[in-house]
Every structure is written in C-alpha cells, then in structure tokens.
Amino acid sequence: MNGYTDNKADLRKRLSRVEGQVRGIARMVDEDKYCIDILTQVSAATKALETVALSLLSDHLSHCVAEASAEGGEVAAEKVREANEAIARLVRS
Template structure:
C-alpha cells in the first residue's frame, strides 16, 4: 500500500495506479484464502479430535470469516 500511496503522491498515471491497486487486492485475497485453508486444515481438524463442541466453535469461526471475506 505504501507503493500505491507513493504512486499517487508522484502523480503516476491513473491506469497504472489502478493496475497496482488490483494487484494488491488479488494478493490480499490470496493471503486470506491461504489463512482460511490453514485454519480449516489445522484448527478445525484439531478441534474435531477434541469433540463436537470444539468442532462447532471452530466451524463457526471459519463460517464467520468466510462471510466477512465475501462481504468485502
């Protein structure tokens, strides 16, 4: 984001700034999906070994996170 800010401050051509903003958004999405995948693979799977209550809590956390990602 600092790079985008610098581009704006330096009056970089608008289309080039938009291309960079798009790249940042795609990178954020990739990180978010990776974190969600890690949560499912480790936290939810680990909770499954602890019992149904722990599993339900971790699944709800994941569902809430997915809902936030979809809204953004």
C-alpha cells in the same frame, strides 16, 4: 501452535511484498500518476492479500478446525462457526 506456523516464512515474504506494493501505490499518488495505473496496482495488492487470506484460511481449516472436529462437541461447533464467519468476511470484501 497455530495452523500457519509451518508456512510462516512464506506468509511473511508475501506480506512484505504487499507492503512494498502499497508503498509503491502511495508513491504513485504522490507523483500524480494516471488513475487507471494506480487502480491496476491496487488490484494487484488486493489479490496478493487475498492469497495470504486464503492460505491462512486453508491452514486454519486443516489444523484448527480439524483438531476441534476430532474433539467434537461445542469446541468443534465453535471452530466451524468461526471459519464460516471468516469465509463470509472474505467473500464480502
């Protein structure tokens, strides 16, 4: 079972909203809207995706990493490494 299973409905709802935001941004480009207005919407969609990512990361840490830590050894080390790499990707983006 994935750590996000309990929050799946909320994640899907958030992702559907992001999908709508991105379609709206594409429509704004098609309609030659003002650059700053488009950038504002891109920023909002980016923040919404970051919220999804942070939720997934939190679920991963509290479920997958916590379980692996209880198991210990190489499994725990691998999950911590995986989490560190995911955090690094989020920070760079």
